[in-house]
Amino acid sequence: MTFENNLDFANQLDEQDSLNHFREQFYIPVINGNECIYFTGNSLGLQPKTTQDYVVNELEDWANFGVEGHFHATNPWFSYHEIFPQQVAKIVGALPEEVVVMNQLTVNLHLLMTTFYRPTKERFKIICEAKAFPSDQYAFESQVKLHGFNPDEAIIEVKPREGEYSIRTEDIIGTIEKHSSSIALVLFSGVNYYTGQVFNMPSITKAAHNIGAYCGFDLAHAAGNIELHLHDWDVDFACWCSYKYLNSGPGGVAGAYIHQKHFTNKSLQRLAGWWGQNKTNRFKMEKGFDPIETAEGWQLSNAPILSMAAHKASLDIFEDAGIENLVAKGKQLSDYLFFIIEELNSTLTKKAIEIITPKNEKGCQVSMLMLQKGKEVFEALKQNGVLADWRDPNVIRIAPVPLYNTFKEIYHFGEIVKKILS
Numbered sequence: 245m246t247f248e249n250n251l252d253f254a255n256q257l258d259e260q261d262s263l264n265h266f267r268e269q270f271y272i273p274v275i276n277g278n279e280c281i282y283f284t285g286n287s288l289g290l291q292p293k294t295t296q297d298y299v300v301n302e303l304e305d306w307a308n309f310g311v312e313g314h315f316h317a318t319n320p321w322f323s324y325h326e327i328f329p330q331q332v333a334k335i336v337g338a339l340p341e342e343v344v345v346m347n348q349l350t351v352n353l354h355l356l357m358t359t360f361y362r363p364t365k366e367r368f369k370i371i372c373e374a375k376a377f378p379s380d381q382y383a384f385e386s387q388v389k390l391h392g393f394n395p396d397e398a399i400i401e402v403k404p405r406e407g408e409y410s411i412r413t414e415d416i417i418g419t420i421e422k423h424s425s426s427i428a429l430v431l432f433s434g435v436n437y438y439t440g441q442v443f444n445m446p447s448i449t450k451a452a453h454n455i456g457a458y459c460g461f462d463l464a465h466a467a468g469n470i471e472l473h474l475h476d477w478d479v480d481f482a483c484w485c486s487y488k489y490l491n492s493g494p495g496g497v498a499g500a501y502i503h504q505k506h507f508t509n510k511s512l513q514r515l516a517g518w519w520g521q522n523k524t525n526r527f528k529m530e531k532g533f534d535p536i537e538t539a540e541g542w543q544l545s546n547a548p549i550l551s552m553a554a555h556k557a558s559l560d561i562f563e564d565a566g567i568e569n570l571v572a573k574g575k576q577l578s579d580y581l582f583f584i585i586e587e588l589n590s591t592l593t594k595k596a597i598e599i600i601t602p603k604n605e606k607g608c609q610v611s612m613l614m615l616q617k618g619k620e621v622f623e624a625l626k627q628n629g630v631l632a633d634w635r636d637p638n639v640i641r642i643a644p645v646p647l648y649n650t651f652k653e654i655y656h657f658g659e660i661v662k663k664i665l666s
């Protein structure tokens with residue numbers, strides 16, 4: 245499609261958008277009396293208007309039933325998490341039994357690394373991206389130390405080449421091949437939180453398996469944003485949070501995926517808890533861990549119902565909208581944003597914005613490296629009711645998301661930035 249940088253064109257795209265009515269299902273924060281332009285759904289997704297009811301229903305069941313709610317609540321708490329796999333599996337491209345909603349993201353990353361990072365003297369390295377999200381870096385470092393290895397030797401980061409911002413797939417594969425027999429685990433994000441680069445997950449997985457390593461992904465910025473086929477790509481494990489694109493509330497309950505082929509592998513270690521125990525004898529309270537032979541077998545604790553209720557409210561909206569439709573609109577929004585920024589650059593005598601997000605490897609997010617007036621632009625955006633994200637030293641991240649952002653907002657964003665830079 246050929247884009248145009250004017251209000252009529254942006255309005256026309258909104259009118260043609262079959263998902264545009266979903267915006268009404270969300271609370272849009274108000275700044276200076278007006279609905280803001282919310283471009284930080286990659287950080288904390290907005291609240292669906294239905295969330296309160298879902299949560300209040302559980303509070304009422306708790307008030308009415310007390311402990312009996314475990315079996316007599318509208319959605320019995322004992323098995324509450326079982327309402328998720330069908331919907332979540334569609335979002336991440338997995339079989340329902342391969343996904344489980346539990347804990348929080350970094351906790352799940354540790355649990356899955358406990359299973360899939362089993363370093364030996366020969367194979368102890370983790371291959372990951374440079375500038376992984378800090379929490380992930382800390383998780384990798386502490387796991388390596390836990391097993392008695394030195395992070396400086398065990399953690400191999402793949403960097404962008406000199407003068408480039410994204411990491412070439414060939415360099416990731418090259419690094420995997422170079423360290424081949426000493427690698428225990430290849431672990432990348434699905435979408436880098438800083439640059440917005442979407443990694444080539446099928447190629448990375450294949451390269452990892454070719455040299456006999458496991459491969460996992462942190463999908464914090466990928467789940468609910470890009471197309472995923474974890475099962476078909478043969479990914480060993482993955483985890484994600486629910487409060488970014490998945491709109492399930494601050495600190496919301498997270499998700500995990502484990503490929504079916506690992507369910508009955510008794511040689512894999514895991515940390516165990518009673519919610520992972522075979523349901524037929526869970527309440528016999530006997531010795532001897534006998535895990536459920538699905539992703540549920542990695543659960544530890546009984547379900548956090550209130551945050552799960554918020555998650556359910558949001559997933560029902562995803563179900564209505566259809567993940568394929570959302571992914572397609574997300575791409576169109578970020579393509580339009582790309583176009584608007586490039587247009588803007590072309591009208592300036594001195595280039596002001598370097599887009600560090602690769603055009604053909606992106607989801608909703610576009611990251612702008614500000615070559616001049618970065619803070620001024622960011623402040624002006626705030627003054628004009630645009631919520632964007634600043635990352636030191638000089639990157640502004642913009643994420644128009646398909647459930648509630650519009651093409652018109654992107655047009656307005658461009659006008660505000662233009663005013664400061666011209």
Ligand SMILES: *Cc1c(COP(=O)(O)O)cnc(C)c1O
Nearest residue numbers: 348349350377379437462464485
């Ligand atoms: C947002 C994010 C996190 C946050 O971890 P929590 O455990 O949810 O606090 C971790 N890793 C990545 C890649 C993220 O984008």
